[in-house]
Amino acid sequence: MTDQPWTRERVLDAMRGRLTVSCQAYPGEPMRDPRTTAQVVRSVVAGGAAAVRVQGLDDVAAAVAAVDVPVVGLWKDGSDGVFITPTLDHAVAVARAGAHVVALDGTRRPRPDGRTLAGTVARLREAADVLVMADCGSTGDARAAEDAGVDLLGTTLAGYTGERPRTDGPDLGLVDEVVAACTLPVVVEGRVHTPAQAAQALARGAFSVCVGTAITHPTTITGWFARALP
Numbered sequence: 184m185t186d187q188p189w190t191r192e193r194v195l196d197a198m199r200g201r202l203t204v205s206c207q208a209y210p211g212e213p214m215r216d217p218r219t220t221a222q223v224v225r226s227v228v229a230g231g232a233a234a235v236r237v238q239g240l241d242d243v244a245a246a247v248a249a250v251d252v253p254v255v256g257l258w259k260d261g262s263d264g265v266f267i268t269p270t271l272d273h274a275v276a277v278a279r280a281g282a283h284v285v286a287l288d289g290t291r292r293p294r295p296d297g298r299t300l301a302g303t304v305a306r307l308r309e310a311a312d313v314l315v316m317a318d319c320g321s322t323g324d325a326r327a328a329e330d331a332g333v334d335l336l337g338t339t340l341a342g343y344t345g346e347r348p349r350t351d352g353p354d355l356g357l358v359d360e361v362v363a364a365c366t367l368p369v370v371v372e373g374r375v376h377t378p379a380q381a382a383q384a385l386a387r388g389a390f391s392v393c394v395g396t397a398i399t400h401p402t403t404i405t406g407w408f409a410r411a412l413p
């Protein structure tokens with residue numbers, strides 16, 4: 184629980200130049216349990232995470248109760264097309280679960296509820312006092328999301344929407360483009376697999392860097408090691 188409210192300014196100050204850790208287990212996985220998420224969240228905060236990113240309403244609520252750092256919340260519904268907090272209803276639910284930042288699909292693809300991103304952001308702000316992070320897949324997405332009134336631009340969907348190649352590491356080319364084209368803070372997210380890549384991303388002018396798999400997904404990390412052996 185927070186002693187002081189996570190105002191917009193406090194959230195941005197906490198994240199600026201620092202590490203956000205995404206703590207997600209996927210449907211059917213052994214760690215897919217809000218209590219486990221809370222333990223992982225506490226562990227990464229102990230290691231220096233300045234903010235956490237958490238998927239699912241119960242997980243968001245558990246994370247907010249577990250740590251005193253900003254919680255970026257999202258609700259994944261499905262795994263194809265627009266699935267990261269895809270509708271206004273999903274976004275409002277994530278905010279009501281206690282997220283300080285609501286991450287949502289920030290692409291220009293049609294949304295399942297037929298709303299525009301700008302309309303979604305405006306209605307979400309009427310319903311809750313939260314920051315909004317747009318998960319983008321290209322510079323065009325980022326420009327459109329900035330115009331739509333979000334607070335933060337994420338490179339989360341680079342390599343997942345068909346507009347950019349799926350690079351092995353973070354898409355630093357996209358980071359350069361978005362930093363040059365937009366004025367909002369840019370969060371580098373997606374395939375940041377080493378501390379050096381995280382530092383490189385920030386050195387390119389990003390506002391913050393978010394790491395998921397390489398810190399919190401043991402099945403994938405184990406696979407990297409297992410496959411490296413003869």
Ligand SMILES: CC(=O)N[C@H](C=O)[C@@H](O)[C@H](O)[C@H](O)COP(=O)(O)O
Pocket residue numbers: 205207257267339340343372373374375393394395396397
């Ligand atoms: C594309 C998509 O669905 N990304 C998701 C968004 O929340 C998560 O599955 C990622 O783990 C997260 O973005 C962090 O990225 P990485 O795990 O590569 O460090």
